[in-house]
Amino acid sequence: MTRRAILDVGTNSVKLLVADTDGRSVVPVWESSEQTRLGRGFYETRTLQADAIEATAQAASRYAAVAREQGAESLRIIATSAARDATNRQNLLEALQRATGIPTEVISGETEADWAFAGVASTPGWASDRILVLDVGGGSTEFVLGAHGQPEFRTSLALGSVRWLERLQPGDNPSAEALDACRTALRSFLRQELTGTLGGLLRSNGLPDRTVGVGGSTALLALIHQGCSRFDRDLIESTVFPAEQLSILVKRLWSLPLAQRRELPGLPPERADVILIGAAIYEAILDVFQLPSLSVSLRGLRFAALLDQAVNSR
Numbered sequence: 490m491t492r493r494a495i496l497d498v499g500t501n502s503v504k505l506l507v508a509d510t511d512g513r514s515v516v517p518v519w520e521s522s523e524q525t526r527l528g529r530g531f532y533e534t535r536t537l538q539a540d541a542i543e544a545t546a547q548a549a550s551r552y553a554a555v556a557r558e559q560g561a562e563s564l565r566i567i568a569t570s571a572a573r574d575a576t577n578r579q580n581l582l583e584a585l586q587r588a589t590g591i592p593t594e595v596i597s598g599e600t601e602a603d604w605a606f607a608g609v610a611s612t613p614g615w616a617s618d619r620i621l622v623l624d625v626g627g628g629s630t631e632f633v634l635g636a637h638g639q640p641e642f643r644t645s646l647a648l649g650s651v652r653w654l655e656r657l658q659p660g661d662n663p664s665a666e667a668l669d670a671c672r673t674a675l676r677s678f679l680r681q682e683l684t685g686t687l688g689g690l691l692r693s694n695g696l697p698d699r700t701v702g703v704g705g706s707t708a709l710l711a712l713i714h715q716g717c718s719r720f721d722r723d724l725i726e727s728t729v730f731p732a733e734q735l736s737i738l739v740k741r742l743w744s745l746p747l748a749q750r751r752e753l754p755g756l757p758p759e760r761a762d763v764i765l766i767g768a769a770i771y772e773a774i775l776d777v778f779q780l781p782s783l784s785v786s787l788r789g790l791r792f793a794a795l796l797d798q799a800v801n802s803r
Contacts, residue, residue, distance in 0.1 A: 491563075492518065493798060494556035495791045496549060498568040498585065498593065500528035500627025501651050501763060502705060503545055505552040506791040507559040515611070515792045517722070519559045522705060523548045524759045527581075528571040528627050528651045537575045542584050550588035565798050566593040567790075569601055570628025570649060598645025601790060602631035608792035609701050610638045618698040621780070624789055625706050625770050627651035627763070632687055634697060642690055646682055648675075650706060650767040659765060661747035668743040671766070675773035683777075691778055700780045703789030705760070706767030711785045712755025713764075714738060722787055730783045732775045739768045 490509040497504040504522040508515045525544040531537055549566065556564045566585060572578055572595045585593045596604075605624040610616065619636040628649035634642040657674065659667045680688075691697075711728035712718070730738070742750065742765055750761035771783055 492561050493795050494561035494564045495794045496552055496564060496566040497791050498545060500571040500649055501526060503548040503552060505555060507556055507561050508795055510795050512796060515795050531571055532652055532655055535574060535576045537577055537581055542581050546584040546588040549585050553589040564591055565794060566591050567794055568593050568595045570626055598629060599643060602633045602643040602645055603640060604793035605631050605703055605789045606633035606635055606640050608788040608790060609703060609786050611792060612786060612788055621697040621700045622703060623774060624703045625650060625767055626704055630770060634690060642687055648770060650763045654763050654766045663743050671769050672773060675769060676777055679773055679777045688778060696780060699784050701784045701786045702771055703786050707785045708787060709756055709760060709764060710738065710768055713753055716754050718754040725785055726787055728785045732781055735772050735775060735783055739772045742768055
């Protein structure tokens with residue numbers, strides 16, 4: 490086993506995973522995330538803001554030091570949706586290089602989807618299941634359907650929690666009408682984008698054995714649901730939301746003003762605005778495709794990126 494680290498620069502947060510891996514398994518040693526909201530104010534101009542770039546670079550610098558302190562023999566840095574779409578991507582890449590001394594890989598939406606699926610498919614006991622993986626990030630959502638570790642469908646859509654928070658602007662104290670408008674907009678978008686592709690596969694071949702959400706939003710929803718203030722991997726990954734229960738949680742979150750959401754156990758105060766959209770996206774997907782439940786996994790993009798790095802370094 491070799492200790493490696495992966496730094497994931499997303500639209501909403503910077504995440505670090507330090508783990509021991511042999512190219513077949515990943516054993517987490519240290520993991521954390523810091524919200525820098527790289528994508529704030531981005532979607533009107535496609536330009537990353539200077540202060541958001543600086544906050545992201547500072548977080549990357551701190552996490553690079555943590556990776557060294559944890560004994561990682563290598564650090565890989567990847568960037569996703571906001572970096573892919575930015576007209577001034579180079580400014581971000583240069584800031585990250587200065588902060589860490591390591592070049593950043595901007596991965597495609599297809600690679601992000603494949604890695605999210607590969608990470609989930611590595612879960613013991615799930616190898617032969619037909620799985621639909623949903624990775625809701627700040628700027629995009631990846632959908633991957635497959636079985637026996639092999640994707641049969643994948644796509645990346647411009648459906649992210651930060652992106653749609655800025656688009657819908659529900660406010661600090663959203664009304665029931667704002668939730669209805671959000672639900673309508675999300676369902677309309679999903680039907681337009683996926684009815685003939687993913688929807689067709691599910692109609693012809695049946696629903697998946699399990700639908701799995703990866704990424705920060707589902708982990709936070711699990712902690713909120715369980716009333717747990719500390720990160721607990723086992724608790725998070727044992728959480729399964731029946732569709733009706735997820736809708737109840739969405740309605741509860743949207744009924745609370747921002748100040749009260751910031752007090753919820755398991756929800757970092759700085760994520761109390763964006764969680765509204767993340768939760769609503771998952772709810773809309775279950776509703777549109779008539780999926781009965783949502784499982785939660787922490788084995789996503791970063792797991793697969795470490796496995797890929799271990800294999801390619803041989």
